[in-house]
Amino acid sequence: MPNIASILKAEISRVARKEVRAEIETLKKVSVAHRSSIAELRRQVNALEKELRRLVKGTMRPAAASDSDDQTSAGTKRRFSATRLAAHRAKVGLSAANYGQLVGVSGQTIYHWEQGKARPRAAQLESLAAVRNLGAREC
Known part of the structure; x- marks a missing residue:
């Protein structure tokens, strides 16, 4: 009888490993898909941040120019030598x-x-x- 019990135990163990392996494979595929989408989102965020910095830098120049126009209208613009x-x-x-x-x-x-x-x-x-x-x- 112990022989049948050990064989049954081994078979249950084998079937359980097979089922777990199948579930893990699907989880691995989903995980890879999530990681690739996260990487793509990070690339998009970096590109958007870069674009934002460029736009902010571009909008600062006209604002500085309007300040100098205000200074010119209020008084003379000072030069240094x-x-x-x-x-x-x-x-x-x-x-x-x-x-x-x-x-x-x-x-x-x-x-x-x-x-x-x-x-x-x-x-x-x-x-x-x-x-x-x-x-x-x-x-």
């Missing part, structure tokens, strides 16, 4: 530190501007314009 800054500072006879105090920056910043290593921001350009209008006596 490193040699003119150095010439004006020499004309009024101020050190870079003193000139920087008038503008609201450090003397080192004035040196960097004069050497062309840096450029002033818009607010600093307005300060420079105000100081530029001052003569040697007012400084």
Whole structure:
């Protein structure tokens, strides 16, 4: 009798493995399909994000242009020249530190501007314009 029990047990085990293997195969196919669709969706998301960055970058330029138009209509657009800054500072006879105090920056910043290593921001350009209008006596 133990022989029949072991044979029956082996046969049940074999049939169960066969059934499980069939179910696993279908699950594997579904899993592969899901993974490929996920990969395609990721590619689409990356492409859309890239397009969005490009569009945002493109819309920023016209907005900046309209700001400069507003600035032009409100007043003159300021230009910066490193040699003119150095010439004006020499004309009024101020050190870079003193000139920087008038503008609201450090003397080192004035040196960097004069050497062309840096450029002033818009607010600093307005300060420079105000100081530029001052003569040697007012400084």
